Amino acid sequence: MHGEYRVALRNNRLGLWLFFLSESFLFMGILVSRFYLWGNTRPELNQLNGLLVTTVLLLSSFTMNRAETALVQNDRKTFLNCLLLTVALGTLFLAGVVVFEWGGHIRPSDGAYGAVLFGMTGMHALHVVSGIVFILIVWNNGRRGLYSSEQHWGVEACAIWWHYVDLVWVFFYPALYLMGQAVH
Amino acid sequence: MTTSTMYALAAAAVLILTAGGGVGLAVLFRLTNQLVVGDGRLPRVVLERVVVPTEPMALLRWRREQDEERMAVARRVAAYRSGATVLVVLAALTVFEYVMNLVGISVFGLFVIALVKAAIIVHYFMHVATVFAAGDGH
Amino acid sequence: MRTFFKLGFVRGLLGQVLGTLFGMGLVTGTRAALGYDPLWAAEPAWVIGGLLGTLGFMIGVGALTDWAKWAIGVETPMHHGAPAGQPEWTRYFAVDLSHKVIGVQYTVWGIMVLLVGGFLATLFRVELLQPGMQYFTTDRYNTLISAHGIIMISAILLGVGGMINYLVPLMIGASDMAFPRLNAFGFWINVPASLLLITAMFVGGWDTGWTAYPPNSLRTALGGPLFFLGFYTIGISSIVGGLNLLVTVFTMRPPSMNLFRMPIFVWAAVGTSVLQLLATQLVGLAMLMLIVERSLHMGFFTPVLNEAAIALNSPPGDPVLFQHLFWFYSHPAVYVFVLPGLGIISELLPVFARKPLFGYKWIALSSIGIAFLGFLVWAHHMFTSGMSNYLRLPFMYATLIIAVPTGVKFFSWLGTLWGGKLTYPTPMLFVLGAISVFLLGGLTGPPAATITTDLYLHDSYWVVGHFHQTFFGGFMFPFFAAMYYWFPKVTGRKYNEALGKLHFWLMLPSFWVMSLGQIWAGLLGMRRRIADYDPALGVQNIQVWITIAAFVIALSILIGLYNFIVSARSAEVAESNPWRSRSPEWQIPSPIPEHSFAMPLAVVGEPYDYGLPGSVYVRMAPAGAGD
Numbered sequence: 001m002h003g004e005y006r007v008a009l010r011n012n013r014l015g016l017w018l019f020f021l022s023e024s025f026l027f028m029g030i031l032v033s034r035f036y037l038w039g040n041t042r043p044e045l046n047q048l049n050g051l052l053v054t055t056v057l058l059l060s061s062f063t064m065n066r067a068e069t070a071l072v073q074n075d076r077k078t079f080l081n082c083l084l085l086t087v088a089l090g091t092l093f094l095a096g097v098v099v100f101e102w103g104g105h106i107r108p109s110d111g112a113y114g115a116v117l118f119g120m121t122g123m124h125a126l127h128v129v130s131g132i133v134f135i136l137i138v139w140n141n142g143r144r145g146l147y148s149s150e151q152h153w154g155v156e157a158c159a160i161w162w163h164y165v166d167l168v169w170v171f172f173y174p175a176l177y178l179m180g181q182a183v184h
Numbered sequence: 185m186t187t188s189t190m191y192a193l194a195a196a197a198v199l200i201l202t203a204g205g206g207v208g209l210a211v212l213f214r215l216t217n218q219l220v221v222g223d224g225r226l227p228r229v230v231l232e233r234v235v236v237p238t239e240p241m242a243l244l245r246w247r248r249e250q251d252e253e254r255m256a257v258a259r260r261v262a263a264y265r266s267g268a269t270v271l272v273v274l275a276a277l278t279v280f281e282y283v284m285n286l287v288g289i290s291v292f293g294l295f296v297i298a299l300v301k302a303a304i305i306v307h308y309f310m311h312v313a314t315v316f317a318a319g320d321g322h
Numbered sequence: 323m324r325t326f327f328k329l330g331f332v333r334g335l336l337g338q339v340l341g342t343l344f345g346m347g348l349v350t351g352t353r354a355a356l357g358y359d360p361l362w363a364a365e366p367a368w369v370i371g372g373l374l375g376t377l378g379f380m381i382g383v384g385a386l387t388d389w390a391k392w393a394i395g396v397e398t399p400m401h402h403g404a405p406a407g408q409p410e411w412t413r414y415f416a417v418d419l420s421h422k423v424i425g426v427q428y429t430v431w432g433i434m435v436l437l438v439g440g441f442l443a444t445l446f447r448v449e450l451l452q453p454g455m456q457y458f459t460t461d462r463y464n465t466l467i468s469a470h471g472i473i474m475i476s477a478i479l480l481g482v483g484g485m486i487n488y489l490v491p492l493m494i495g496a497s498d499m500a501f502p503r504l505n506a507f508g509f510w511i512n513v514p515a516s517l518l519l520i521t522a523m524f525v526g527g528w529d530t531g532w533t534a535y536p537p538n539s540l541r542t543a544l545g546g547p548l549f550f551l552g553f554y555t556i557g558i559s560s561i562v563g564g565l566n567l568l569v570t571v572f573t574m575r576p577p578s579m580n581l582f583r584m585p586i587f588v589w590a591a592v593g594t595s596v597l598q599l600l601a602t603q604l605v606g607l608a609m610l611m612l613i614v615e616r617s618l619h620m621g622f623f624t625p626v627l628n629e630a631a632i633a634l635n636s637p638p639g640d641p642v643l644f645q646h647l648f649w650f651y652s653h654p655a656v657y658v659f660v661l662p663g664l665g666i667i668s669e670l671l672p673v674f675a676r677k678p679l680f681g682y683k684w685i686a687l688s689s690i691g692i693a694f695l696g697f698l699v700w701a702h703h704m705f706t707s708g709m710s711n712y713l714r715l716p717f718m719y720a721t722l723i724i725a726v727p728t729g730v731k732f733f734s735w736l737g738t739l740w741g742g743k744l745t746y747p748t749p750m751l752f753v754l755g756a757i758s759v760f761l762l763g764g765l766t767g768p769p770a771a772t773i774t775t776d777l778y779l780h781d782s783y784w785v786v787g788h789f790h791q792t793f794f795g796g797f798m799f800p801f802f803a804a805m806y807y808w809f810p811k812v813t814g815r816k817y818n819e820a821l822g823k824l825h826f827w828l829m830l831p832s833f834w835v836m837s838l839g840q841i842w843a844g845l846l847g848m849r850r851r852i853a854d855y856d857p858a859l860g861v862q863n864i865q866v867w868i869t870i871a872a873f874v875i876a877l878s879i880l881i882g883l884y885n886f887i888v889s890a891r892s893a894e895v896a897e898s899n900p901w902r903s904r905s906p907e908w909q910i911p912s913p914i915p916e917h918s919f920a921m922p923l924a925v926v927g928e929p930y931d932y933g934l935p936g937s938v939y940v941r942m943a944p945a946g947a948g949d
């Protein structure tokens with residue numbers, strides 16, 4: 001691999017991971033607010049919906065991983081198709097959040113339940129949107145053959161960004177749907 | 185909600201996640217010509233009629249090329265399969281977390297499960313080790 | 323004229339105006355489409371306008387251009403030097419990728435913001451000369467002190483960014499920062515942020531102080547949300563700046579420079595950057611929560627429930643949560659402000675004492691220790707907030723423990739001075755002044771950290787005195803020390819030593835008068851952030867002294883700036899290493915050429931072995947100086 005690319009790749013990776021660390025403090029702050037305000041309770045939410053959106057996001061993480069692996073294996077068709085699949089699943093996830101979670105009986109202005117519910121899902125959804133835009137950019141560049149199986153920092157960054165957004169949901173899902181006593 | 189309906193919901197969740205998700209995936213990948221283990225077929229060259237060289241050096245070279253191709257395919261299949269395995273494990277953990285919650289696990293317990301899932305994602309999907317490597321691809 | 327409109331800065335301003343108008347139009351248009359009445363809603367219009375205005379600035383100035391090109395797959399080679407076909411000076415008004423230019427941009431913008439903040443202080447100091455209200459309404463007064471606080475904080479962050487960006491790559495022999503474009507982005511986003519803060523004063527102001535506590539901040543005038551947005555935007559700069567620096571230090575050192583052979587300032591920069599990278603997210607979150615609570619009525623901080631929430635059995639919001647989030651950043655932030663300054667002190671002392679730095683490793687690790695402990699003490703600002711009682715004691719002890727790494731620094735400074743061959747040019751004077759002032763701050767902190775005494779001291783002028791001492795000792799004096807010390811390096815010219823000394827001898831005593839006056843007024847019962855006081859308190863004389871001292875400080879700073887400007891234009895050319903420093907940046911010509919190091923740097927000895935015969939720190943093509 002080209003020496004300069006190597007150096008840049010190393011810096012880029014470290015930089016992106018440091019950014020994850022920084023973002024983790026943001027999401028930890030949100031989680032702390034949830035426990036501070038909700039304590040050991042939670043509002044009654046549709047459990048099935050929670051499982052569904054979680055599954056969809058998990059599947060999207062899988063397709064993203066498949067896309068990256070495919071590029072490394074020089075399997076371009078799978079690479080591009082899986083990117084689009086990820087976008088589709090991500091959009092489905094967003095739809096699930098917006099239609100089912102936000103369309104329920106709780107409004108943002110309804111006390112700490114409303115505020116934290118919309119705060120958590122909203123901040124996470126914002127990151128999902130950023131991930132979708134990122135994937136579309138990478139898909140477009142991939143279509144034009146700008147990535148090789150050896151040099152594809154753009155794809156790698158996009159993939160781990162997407163996984164990071166999924167990772168946040170790994171904590172948000174139980175915090176919203178499982179932890180504490182449901183209050184009617 | 186009574187306990188029995190909750191367990192019913194849990195059972196439904198297991199079904200949805202494992203069977204339903206699996207079938208859904210298979211359909212999705214069918215559409216894009218991919219089964220869960222990926223494009224596992226041997227490259228088309230092998231299926232075409234080939235003339236095996238008889239001259240010893242050429243034969244050796246031909247064999248090596250064949251092996252390399254097979255190895256590439258094997259690598260690809262293995263790589264795809266490891267992604268699928270991680271998916272299955274994560275799905276199982278999600279179901280586990282859901283069911284354990286019905287059974288009555290503590291908040292701490294749920295956090296531990298989430299941490300395990302996070303560790304799996306960080307290691308297998310996000311390749312955290314590459315940060316510490318000296319910048320050499322994969 | 324053509325050149326003028328080609329300046330990135332001018333285009334950025336234009337972009338900000340257009341973006342703001344566009345945002346306002348968007349809100350108004352949406353309201354029209356939804357049939358809302360009235361069409362004009364000031365708060366959402368200004369918030370969205372402020373957001374898109376910031377974006378507009380960044381687009382206009384060109385900080386996003388390269389990334390946009392990457393997104394569509396266009397390569398962008400690194401550009402060195404002035405924009406094509408433009409004179410050299412235009413670099414400083416445009417997106418430039420060289421860390422040396424960016425460092426100067428940070429510093430100059432920081433000083434300008436500092437002047438604005440200082441000007442505001444002189445205004446309200448005049449009001450405080452006598453009891454009763456003379457020149458301002460109480461709202462105006464509150465806006466002035468609030469704006470002074472946050473504007474000074476942004477000035478300090480800019481000054482910190484300036485020192486770190488200019489110095490660290492040079493000190494570790496790197497060609498530049500790891501991410502030059504991110505670096506430029508991190509600087510330029512400060513400009514719309516500063517403008518937001520200034521705008522906030524003119525659209526109604528706000529009266530919460532820089533701490534923005536709800537419920538007051540939820541009700542304050544329109545300046546409030548613009549201030550939150552400005553604060554948030556400054557935070558973005560902190561995060562990307564910290565990230566960039568950490569990657570630079572970890573990956574771009576020459577292989578021969580191990581961690582314990584880095585110049586000590588680099589350690590301080592690392593400590594600062596860790597705090598910036600991690601803690602800033604929390605204050606950003608807190609500001610964001612305030613904005614959405616105001617605009618969408620999301621009740622994070624309001625302990626009152628509406629009917630729907632009661633029907634849901636929802637718990638209420640809690641204003642104390644805000645204080646936790648806020649101080650989780652803002653306590654570490656005070657170390658962001660001072661660690662680089664303390665690093666400057668440690669960096670300069672050995673040079674002027676011609677002696678090795680006493681206890682290098684201890685100083686280095688104390689920076690990291692302070693950064694780490696800094697995360698664990700935030701609630702010492704909240705002893706009177708009504709937070710859970712059992713939290714008080716642990717936070718008190720944790721706070722007092724921070725005195726240990728801070729004390730380590732002090733003793734190592736004393737150890738360095740002890741038996742040294744001291745000389746006293748202006749930078750050294752500022753360093754010594756910094757130590758004396760920081761000591762004061764260190765002494766007035768613990769009484770505020772002790773619960774029993776803080777119940778009386780909290781929200782009094784004592785606290786005002788305390789943090790001015792720590793800021794001046796930890797930032798202002800070291801910053802000016804750095805300005806004088808590296809002035810010959812940056813400009814290639816000598817500053818005027820007599821004026822420099824005048825600057826110092828005006829600033830130090832007047833600062834002592836000002837801050838001791840504040841401490842004294844606090845002990846007499848003067849509350850902070852209050853526009854008026856009862857003559858019976860007996861603080862009027864003190865207030866007069868404080869005001870006079872504040873004006874002398876302002877004058878001294880103006881003298882300093884005059885010195886810098888005039889000397890940079892026309893003073894004598896400086897020698898290449900006037901302080902006989904061993905640090906890498908002094909081994910290359912001044913002003914520094916575009917590519918700083920013609921030859922790679924090799925570390926062959928300890929960094930601070932001043933006065934040890936035959937010892938060498940770094941080697942390059944033109945053999946290093948040092949003694």
Ligand code: HEM
Binds near residue numbers: 763771792
């Ligand atoms: C490193 C230098 C320091 C800086 C830059 C600094 C800065 C500040 C600032 C800005 C405030 C006021 C915040 C506000 O309410 O607006 C403050 C308050 C406080 N500082 Fe420091 N400080 C420093 C060192 C210390 C030390 C060494 C201690 C104690 C051991 C300390 C203890 C406190 C306490 C307890 C308060 C809260 C007082 C109150 O509001 O009642 N500080 N400090």
Ligand SMILES: [Cu+2]
Binds near residue numbers: 652653656699703
């Ligand atoms: Cu503090």
